[in-house]
Amino acid sequence: MKVRLADIAREAAVSEATVSRVLNGKPGVTEETRRLVVSVAARLGRDTSSVYAHGEDIVGILAPDLTNPIFPQMISAIDDELAARGMSSMIVARAFSVERERDALESLVAAGACGLIVLSGHHANALSPVDHYRLLLERGVRLAYINGRRENLSGTFISVDETYAVSAAVEHLAALGHRSVGLAVGDEHTYPVREKTRAFNELIERGNTVAKQIAFTDFSHEGGFQAALELVRRGCTGILCGSDVMALGVIEGAASMGLSVPNDISVVGFDDIAFGRYTSPALTTIRQPVPVIARAAVNAVIATDSEDRRAPRADILVRPELVVRGSTAPPAC
Amino acid sequence: MKVRLADIAREAAVSEATVSRVLNGKPGVTEETRRLVVSVAARLGRDTSSVYAHGEDIVGILAPDLTNPIFPQMISAIDDELAARGMSSMIVARAFSVERERDALESLVAAGACGLIVLSGHHANALSPVDHYRLLLERGVRLAYINGRRENLSGTFISVDETYAVSAAVEHLAALGHRSVGLAVGDEHTYPVREKTRAFNELIERGNTVAKQIAFTDFSHEGGFQAALELVRRGCTGILCGSDVMALGVIEGAASMGLSVPNDISVVGFDDIAFGRYTSPALTTIRQPVPVIARAAVNAVIATDSEDRRAPRADILVRPELVVRGSTAPPAC
Numbered sequence: 001m002k003v004r005l006a007d008i009a010r011e012a013a014v015s016e017a018t019v020s021r022v023l024n025g026k027p028g029v030t031e032e033t034r035r036l037v038v039s040v041a042a043r044l045g046r047d048t049s050s051v052y053a054h055g056e057d058i059v060g061i062l063a064p065d066l067t068n069p070i071f072p073q074m075i076s077a078i079d080d081e082l083a084a085r086g087m088s089s090m091i092v093a094r095a096f097s098v099e100r101e102r103d104a105l106e107s108l109v110a111a112g113a114c115g116l117i118v119l120s121g122h123h124a125n126a127l128s129p130v131d132h133y134r135l136l137l138e139r140g141v142r143l144a145y146i147n148g149r150r151e152n153l154s155g156t157f158i159s160v161d162e163t164y165a166v167s168a169a170v171e172h173l174a175a176l177g178h179r180s181v182g183l184a185v186g187d188e189h190t191y192p193v194r195e196k197t198r199a200f201n202e203l204i205e206r207g208n209t210v211a212k213q214i215a216f217t218d219f220s221h222e223g224g225f226q227a228a229l230e231l232v233r234r235g236c237t238g239i240l241c242g243s244d245v246m247a248l249g250v251i252e253g254a255a256s257m258g259l260s261v262p263n264d265i266s267v268v269g270f271d272d273i274a275f276g277r278y279t280s281p282a283l284t285t286i287r288q289p290v291p292v293i294a295r296a297a298v299n300a301v302i303a304t305d306s307e308d309r310r311a312p313r314a315d316i317l318v319r320p321e322l323v324v325r326g327s328t329a330p331p332a333c
Numbered sequence: 334m335k336v337r338l339a340d341i342a343r344e345a346a347v348s349e350a351t352v353s354r355v356l357n358g359k360p361g362v363t364e365e366t367r368r369l370v371v372s373v374a375a376r377l378g379r380d381t382s383s384v385y386a387h388g389e390d391i392v393g394i395l396a397p398d399l400t401n402p403i404f405p406q407m408i409s410a411i412d413d414e415l416a417a418r419g420m421s422s423m424i425v426a427r428a429f430s431v432e433r434e435r436d437a438l439e440s441l442v443a444a445g446a447c448g449l450i451v452l453s454g455h456h457a458n459a460l461s462p463v464d465h466y467r468l469l470l471e472r473g474v475r476l477a478y479i480n481g482r483r484e485n486l487s488g489t490f491i492s493v494d495e496t497y498a499v500s501a502a503v504e505h506l507a508a509l510g511h512r513s514v515g516l517a518v519g520d521e522h523t524y525p526v527r528e529k530t531r532a533f534n535e536l537i538e539r540g541n542t543v544a545k546q547i548a549f550t551d552f553s554h555e556g557g558f559q560a561a562l563e564l565v566r567r568g569c570t571g572i573l574c575g576s577d578v579m580a581l582g583v584i585e586g587a588a589s590m591g592l593s594v595p596n597d598i599s600v601v602g603f604d605d606i607a608f609g610r611y612t613s614p615a616l617t618t619i620r621q622p623v624p625v626i627a628r629a630a631v632n633a634v635i636a637t638d639s640e641d642r643r644a645p646r647a648d649i650l651v652r653p654e655l656v657v658r659g660s661t662a663p664p665a666c
């Protein structure tokens with residue numbers, strides 16, 4: 001169903017001729033009106049991706065790994081935000097080493113990116129150097145970092161409130177009757193793991209009656225499998241995971257020991273990947289507010305004031321949400 | 334576990350000094366030896382992604398939509414192939430209109446891409462113009478197109494054998510006892526849909542005793558849901574889908590009519606996304622041979638002979654595989 005010019009014109013309170021000029025990339029329209037029309041047209045479902053001339057308004061995205069669906073979900077949400085502004089993205093994945101990350105970011109800037117959004121990059125690893133970000137910032141490139149935080153570095157940091165996330169998950173498991181809860185996470189030098197373990201330890205120390213165990217493996221399916229073997233052996237009946245992909249590995253690890261989820265072991269994921277509601281059992285998880293994160297990241301890297309492109313330091317903390325499905329239940333005994 | 338220089342040297346039959354020079358990007362090594370060492374090092378598990386200087390050897394990838402996991406799986410397999418050659422990729426997603434696709438491909442070339450891999454792009458749509466590919470080919474850019482075919486266009490076309498795929502799925506359903514089988518697919522102007530419907534119709538006409546129904550919706554979850562309502566109403570007990578994402582929609586559509594999979598309705602997906610084995614029920618599906626497709630695409634766009642970069646026309650047909658899991662069973666009555 002094609003959205004008509006008249007609908008867009010009425011909604012944006014401009015003439016049909018103006019809508020036509022904007023959608024066909026013609027001059028004679030102020031930038032303010034152009035953005036208004038593009039935003040209304042996109043909201044009504046019209047494809048606005050060809051409004052702007054090519055090469056303009058590209059944002060670079062760095063992603064660690066596209067096979068974990070949370071990263072494609074983040075990228076798609078960022079692309080939605082960009083499309084509503086007549087912009088688009090260029091993506092580099094799996095630039096794992098610091099050198100590759102630096103080269104990838106330089107390539108994106110060379111390709112015309114006005115700003116860069118870094119998903120779980122080296123900014124999130126306490127042991128990694130960050131000079132390659134500083135060099136970009138000094139050249140006026142805007143940077144937004146998702147799920148990681150570093151002191152003494154400019155740019156906009158957008159992170160999930162891990163304290164709230166861990167608290168919501170542990171309280172859910174405790175309310176179901178679990179008395180020994182495990183945390184399954186990856187590399188302890190990364191920001192989300194440090195924050196989750198800090199929050200987990202503080203929560204238990206604050207008089208919570210639940211016993212705690214932590215397994216550090218990695219954020220993969222295999223990492224979840226290994227963590228399940230370790231945490232179940234240490235007596236846990238409820239397991240909070242650092243990702244939904246890990247949670248699927250925990251379910252398989254439990255099954256390999258003859259235990260079923262949620263009858264014997266309860267599992268809480270993290271991310272809320274789209275497939276979590278189709279798994280068997282459907283995943284109880286902590287939902288990252290992906291659209292909110294994407295909007296904050298795009299707003300941070302779009303230069304709104306061309307005279308001062310050096311972004312100051314900004315920290316944005318977004319609150320996740322507990323989504324209860326089928327992978328949690330009262331413990332068997 | 335770090336792979337030692339000595340292991341790589343022994344395996345590649347070169348000195349440790351040579352391995353060190355290659356892995357640190359130092360000169361004094363022939364390109365042939367460099368590629369050998371990189372390939373052996375990558376096979377042994379060493380990160381070789383920083384071997385080559387930045388900006389060199391980038392391949393551009395165009396993907397329609399990252400939220401369908403088959404595309405991230407394809408991209409990751411392509412990145413694996415590129416990493417083994419010391420190369421990397423730059424990706425643009427969701428360039429849906431012809432204009433956006435053209436602009437995205439131009440941006441990738443401007444960013445230094447020596448070759449372009451197009452996943453399910455406008456080459457696959459019989460109604461779309463393809464002059465933007467011709468202009469790139471004339472400038473010496475190498476192009477590989479995945480899952481689509483167009484006459485009178487140069488480059489390498491890599492497609493799944495849809496005739497084999499449809500035949501394997503229908504025979505599986507017929508062997509289980511299904512007598513009325515439906516095909517749920519997207520836009521009939523795209524190559525995979527045209528090929529599937531042609532194969533489906535021919536198969537039935539060749540005396541197969543199974544009755545056929547086709548629903549044209551779209552390749553999304555919602556498209557699957559709608560197709561289920563339509564095909565079940567028309568009496569189908571087995572449904573072959575154009576994608577696994579559609580298959581998940583078919584399962585939900587059947588559930589909305591009070592029918593369960595596989596007890597009342599059998600469902601066969603297409604793609605074999607990684608999450609298909611965790612769904613409830615686990616998906617019986619047609620597996621695209623992703624690593625084979627990725628290797629063929631990378632080989633096609635890497636310039637091996639700098640004097641003749643104009644690739645001729647090449648057609649590669651790859652055979653998929655039926656993977657039987659829990660979403661198919663004998664019909665209820």
